[in-house]
Amino acid sequence: MHNPPGSVSTRVHARRARTHPLDPLSPAEIDAAVAVARADGRLGERTRFWGAVLDEHFAREVMAGLHAAGEVRVGLVAMDHDLPGAWEIDVRLGAEPRCLEWRPVDIRRPGITSTEARAAARACRESPLFREALARRGIHDVSLTVIDAESIGGFVPEKYKDRRITWGSVWHRVQEDDNAYVRPVQGVIPLIDMATMEVLEVEDHGVVPVSEEPGPLSAGGFGPDREGLKPLEVVQPEGPSYTVDGHRVSWQGWEFRVGFTHREGLVLYDLGFLGRSVLKRAACNEMYVPYLDPSSTQFRKNFFDWGEYGAGPLTNSLALGCDCLGVIHYFDAAYLGGDGAAEEVSQAICLHEEDDGILWKHNDLRRGVSEVRRSRRLIISSFQTVANYDYGFYWSLYQDGRIELEIKLTGMLSASGIEEGAEVRHGRVVSPNVQTPTHQHYFGLRLDAAVDGPLNRLVEENAQAEDDPRHDPYGNAVRMVRTPLLSESGAARRTNPATSRHWRVESAQRQNRYGEPTAYRLQLPNTTRPFARPESVMARRAPFVHQHLWATVSDPAEQYVGGQYPNQAEPGEDGVQVWQRKDRSLDGAELVLWPVVGSHHFPRPEQWPVMPVDRVRLVFEPDGFFDRNPAMDIPDPSAGTDHCCGS
Structure with a gap:
């Protein structure tokens, strides 16, 4: 992408070595923690994960000298749908990586992963029940249908109360690059089991016409771009002050x-x-x-x-x-x-x-x-x-x-x-x-x-x-x-x-x-x-x-x-x-x-x-943190000029 004049950047890239106990987890540390958990032998092939977190309390104890420098504790949440079972897993990384504790968690409770959301959408597109509901609305190409896997908190049907489930909100595109969110498919509600990725049922609350009006967000989608906008440059010739x-x-x-x-x-x-x-x-x-x-x-x-x-x-x-x-x-x-x-x-x-x-x-x-x-x-x-x-x-x-x-x-x-x-x-x-x-x-x-x-x-x-x-x-x-x-x-x-x-x-x-x-x-x-x-x-x-x-x-x-x-x-x-x-x-x-x-x-x-x-x-x-205005030492912007602010 073209950058405006004066726009420059530097980056802190993914680390391989930890420099401070509160540094965010690096990709290498996340992968290492998962590898330690898998090596423990309790997780099956159909295991999904929801999150790896730095144990901040332990990190502060490292800062206080209570543990060895460089030692890290990572918390994982894993769901094995073959057993089924779910755990919070505490992993120690350092000289002798190992699992410290496995605490059982209700498998329905961890958050929805992007992996699950994509799988739930695929399951809907492959479901005859879902296809039939769309066909009643004149939608036959399900590849153009967008399904957002939504959390169902508080509205779990009694017959599914022991399952980990989601429901889908449904949107339609008329072509691949269409903006789906302007075309809601009203009344079609698929319920999906996230362990088996089975579409349990599809509620149909009655056919409502799908909007035909597009809503493009790309430049020119609503006519020519507005004219007359001149360049606005942000320039720091001596670099930033941080x-x-x-x-x-x-x-x-x-x-x-x-x-x-x-x-x-x-x-x-x-x-x-x-x-x-x-x-x-x-x-x-x-x-x-x-x-x-x-x-x-x-x-x-x-x-x-x-x-x-x-x-x-x-x-x-x-x-x-x-x-x-x-x-x-x-x-x-x-x-x-x-x-x-x-x-x-x-x-x-x-x-x-x-x-x-x-x-x-x-x-x-x-x-x-x-x-x-x-x-x-x-x-x-x-x-x-x-x-x-x-x-x-x-x-x-x-x-x-x-x-x-x-x-x-x-x-x-x-x-x-x-x-x-x-x-x-x-x-x-x-x-x-x-x-x-x-x-x-x-x-x-x-x-x-x-x-x-x-x-x-x-x-x-x-x-x-x-x-x-x-x-x-x-x-x-x-x-x-x-x-x-x-x-x-x-x-x-x-x-x-x-x-x-x-x-x-x-x-x-x-x-x-x-x-x-x-x-x-x-x-x-x-x-x-x-x-x-x-x-x-x-x-x-x-x-x-x-x-x-x-x-x-x-x-x-x-x-x-x-x-x-x-x-x-x-x-x-x-x-x-x-x-x-x-x-x-x-x-x-x-x-x-x-x-x-x-x-x-x-x-x-x-x-x-x-x-x-x-x-x-x-x-x-x-508010009384200081005895007077702490910004009295800010330099005069007119310094070095004949008039205030160089005017």
């Missing part, structure tokens, strides 16, 4: 490590600013997407996209000049494929700087002197494609100590077929015979706090009108009231814009010069709430979405906000709402924050056939 050593990054006082996991994709470790710790770990931990439409092809749709598919296997290879513009540093990544072989993702994570407008400014009118500093931010990003949807995760670090996560939602809306002129109560018509349903996106984030050290406390802050008239003679006084959240049972909270609600993560060990605990402020500007009835699958299956912030004490056994294995799980049996019942003290603890940001998506016709980017944000910023 430095990269393996997976360690330094930039403008920030230090951190870049990681990657099968479940979460991009992870950031040990973020510190100006020599002081801020976060031990940061990642998008889970994504839950419920659809709010009772139609036959939509009512089952409620997905744990990370827990049931994995962010790692869904990660894009990013293209210079398209996904990333300017002077770019890429990190390659690797994950374990369903067949047991390591898969590499080249250019999986993008690191670059951006100008971010004004950082601070004051124009002294009396003296005729203007002082202005421009802001620059460092962005670490990745993109995941979940069938029709595409999600970008952009972590930004700023020169004033602020951290922001911006989640970009784009791609294609999930659509249903409708009769011409039909009433659409739970979505929007976007094309002839096509409606896109109302749905929601919940992003369960994980922030392991380390604000000025490992021991923190959580405090909620709300605006409150002064209730003591002695302190409010003019009726205008407002206080910010701080309420410590001292135990887990009280740390399940919702946002309240009416009181400017936010949360302080305070150090339990350090104070600023004003006698306050040093702290960072957490703000959640984009949230939504469930509307499903309490007894519904959607309400019971993902209890974490009923709050906007949870907090727990750090525990290596409590890794995922929605539970370890949400696929075909009993609704609500695992996750943060269960851990909180322990009601552990949060007063001077190693805190894990679980913010839940999201979007209530009522579609617009302008989002068809592809969505312009929607954005969801989280902000984590200093």
Whole structure:
């Protein structure tokens, strides 16, 4: 691909030697771990794998000198459909590789692999039942049919409750290069046994015409490209301001490590600013997407996209000049494929700087002197494609100590077929015979706090009108009231814009010069709430979405906000709402924050056939962490010129 002038890149390629305990697993390490598990002799020929993960708790013990340098522990999840049986397998790599432990897992529970999804689609195309249902709609060339294997959580028919099953949403192309997602095949629902790859049945809810309107996404698909766009060059003639050593990054006082996991994709470790710790770990931990439409092809749709598919296997290879513009540093990544072989993702994570407008400014009118500093931010990003949807995760670090996560939602809306002129109560018509349903996106984030050290406390802050008239003679006084959240049972909270609600993560060990605990402020500007009835699958299956912030004490056994294995799980049996019942003290603890940001998506016709980017944000910023603005040392942009900014 042609790169715009000034767009250049460097990469951290797949490693053969580990340089740090928290480095992501390399392809060689993943393959070695699988080989050790196979050599144990318990796995048969029809074994599939769902994930290889670095044991981060053990890695930190290596960092602390409790284990030999270079020793690595890897967790595998394997499913042997010949037995049948499934296990979590702990493997030690190093001088004497071996399996440490095999823990049985319900074989229905691990996530759906891409290998399984492709096999399920083939099974549908070969099924006489499926072919007959398509023929009733005038579709006879099944090679042009697209089937997405969907998780069935909460809607497993009683007669199949002991099977590992999936269901298929069905789309049609009129030719090989057609965009299938604009042509939903309404009413056809295949149910597939993922162990045997047998199509158990095909529901047919009645023939609805398939849309004839195309939705091409390639250039020129809707006429000539818009004219008049001049080149926009991003040029850093002296190179970028960051430095990269393996997976360690330094930039403008920030230090951190870049990681990657099968479940979460991009992870950031040990973020510190100006020599002081801020976060031990940061990642998008889970994504839950419920659809709010009772139609036959939509009512089952409620997905744990990370827990049931994995962010790692869904990660894009990013293209210079398209996904990333300017002077770019890429990190390659690797994950374990369903067949047991390591898969590499080249250019999986993008690191670059951006100008971010004004950082601070004051124009002294009396003296005729203007002082202005421009802001620059460092962005670490990745993109995941979940069938029709595409999600970008952009972590930004700023020169004033602020951290922001911006989640970009784009791609294609999930659509249903409708009769011409039909009433659409739970979505929007976007094309002839096509409606896109109302749905929601919940992003369960994980922030392991380390604000000025490992021991923190959580405090909620709300605006409150002064209730003591002695302190409010003019009726205008407002206080910010701080309420410590001292135990887990009280740390399940919702946002309240009416009181400017936010949360302080305070150090339990350090104070600023004003006698306050040093702290960072957490703000959640984009949230939504469930509307499903309490007894519904959607309400019971993902209890974490009923709050906007949870907090727990750090525990290596409590890794995922929605539970370890949400696929075909009993609704609500695992996750943060269960851990909180322990009601552990949060007063001077190693805190894990679980913010839940999201979007209530009522579609617009302008989002068809592809969505312009929607954005969801989280902000984590200093709040008394410093005694003054830490960005007073940013260079004057007019230095070396006759006028401000060279004008």
